[in-house]
Amino acid sequence: METIQRRHTATLTAEALVIAYMGIIALAAHITGINLLLFPELAALSHDVMTRPGGKWASQPWRLILTPTMTAIVGLFITRHASYGAVASAVIALLALAVIKLLRSAIGPAISAGVLPMVLGEKSWLYPVSICAGLVGLVVLLLAFKRWGPRVEASSGSSARHSEVVDALEAYPHSRFWVLSLLAFVLVLGAAAQITGLRFILFPPLVVMAYEIFGHPEVPGWMACPIFFPIVCFLTALIGVLADQAFQASSLAVMLTTLCSIAVLRAFRVHMPPALAVGLLPFVMTAPNIWYPVSVGIGTVVLVLCFWARRSFQRSYATVAAEEA
Structure with missing residues (x-):
């Protein structure tokens, strides 16, 4: 019981540091412009590495530092030379994957650093410098x-098993045809975003x-109930929009959004750090409104449906192959 209490206290301390750090970054952004x-x-990165200092990202x-900075440079370069669109977004994603592979990196959120300039229309070279800082x-x-x-880490028991699952999820993918699945997903949702004008569908x-x-x-336990995943992302997106409007994108708003987003992930028992980033996107957007959480909801529903369809196909294929053998 005492060990569990120490772990709980350590985790809360780590999360408090994450919230404070995001507040400091928001203050620096306000002061420097x-x-x-x-x-x-x-x-997302802060929460994972601070609560799991022995985890894959933290190791x-x-x-x-290097992986997101390099993908940011790649994404910015493409954005400066191409207009917004599904194909350009897919090219950035593919190049970001190449950077991750070349660096032998486990830092998946680096893909977001590459795609973000295209979605926001950001063309300043201060962007990768800011990410690096x-x-x-x-x-x-x-x-x-x-x-x-x-x-923070436990050496045995359910906490250790959970950490092993998370490390497996953060390892470089090895599933068959995963790159094609990812690129098809980006192209389809990117086209939907381009046609509707709702860029944040992707x-x-x-x-x-x-x-x-x-x-x-094949990794189990990424969420207790996947059907709730779009709700989690919708809620964190809505929290970010409301906090941005209520507190004028202040440090307090960023800290409150981070705190509430962590609480939402805990309530739904999900370990998906990028969901924390969803709540902070409104603070780098121009005039965020209700269409942002709606777009997030649409995108995440499509992701869950695609995941189920792909898993169902793989299981059917495996069953047929086993019967033929």
């Missing part, structure tokens, strides 16, 4: 927490979620 210092996936501190700060905080902070963290889910369909 560099809005994209508040890179939304920074919340690659230099790749944690935020990640350097995160790594400094992580290393300090590892040295002086309380232990919001950047959704590509990261698709990368993790399509690449690891």
Whole structure:
């Protein structure tokens, strides 16, 4: 019981540091006028590495900085030379995957860093510099927490099993045809976003979620009940919009959004760090409104349906193959 209590206290301490760090980043963005210092996936990365300092992402501190920075450069370059569209988004996603592969990195949220400039229409070279600065700060905080902070990881029991599942989910994908599935998903939703004008039907963290889910369909426990996943993302998106409007994109609004988003993930028993980024996207958007959470809901519903369809097909194929053998 005492060990469980220590773990609980350590986790709460780590989450408090994440909320405070996001508030500091938001303040820095306000003071400097560099809005994209508040890179939304920074919340996802921060929460995972601080609550799991022995996890896969936290074990690659230099790749944690380098991978998103390089994909951000790739995404910005494409955005500066191509108009918004499904094909351009798919090209960025493919190049981001190549960067992850070349660096032997486990940092899936780097894909979001590549896609974000295309969705926002961002063309300033300050964008990758801002991402790099935020990640350097995160790594400094992580290393300090590892040295002086309380232990968060458990060595046995359900916590250890959960951590093993999460590490497997964050490993580089090895599922058959996962790249084709991911690119098809990006192209279809990108086309829908392009036709409807609702760009955030294909919001950047959704590509990261698709990368993790399509690449690891055999990993159990990514969510207690997948049907609730669109609700989780809709709620975090709505929280972000409401906080942005109520508190004028202040540090308080960012901290409150991060806190509430963590609470939502806990309530629904889901470990999907990119969902935290969903709540922070309104703070880097121009005039976010109700269409943002609606678009997020549409995109996540399609992802869950695609995941179920792909898993059903794979099981049917395996059954037929077994019968023929």
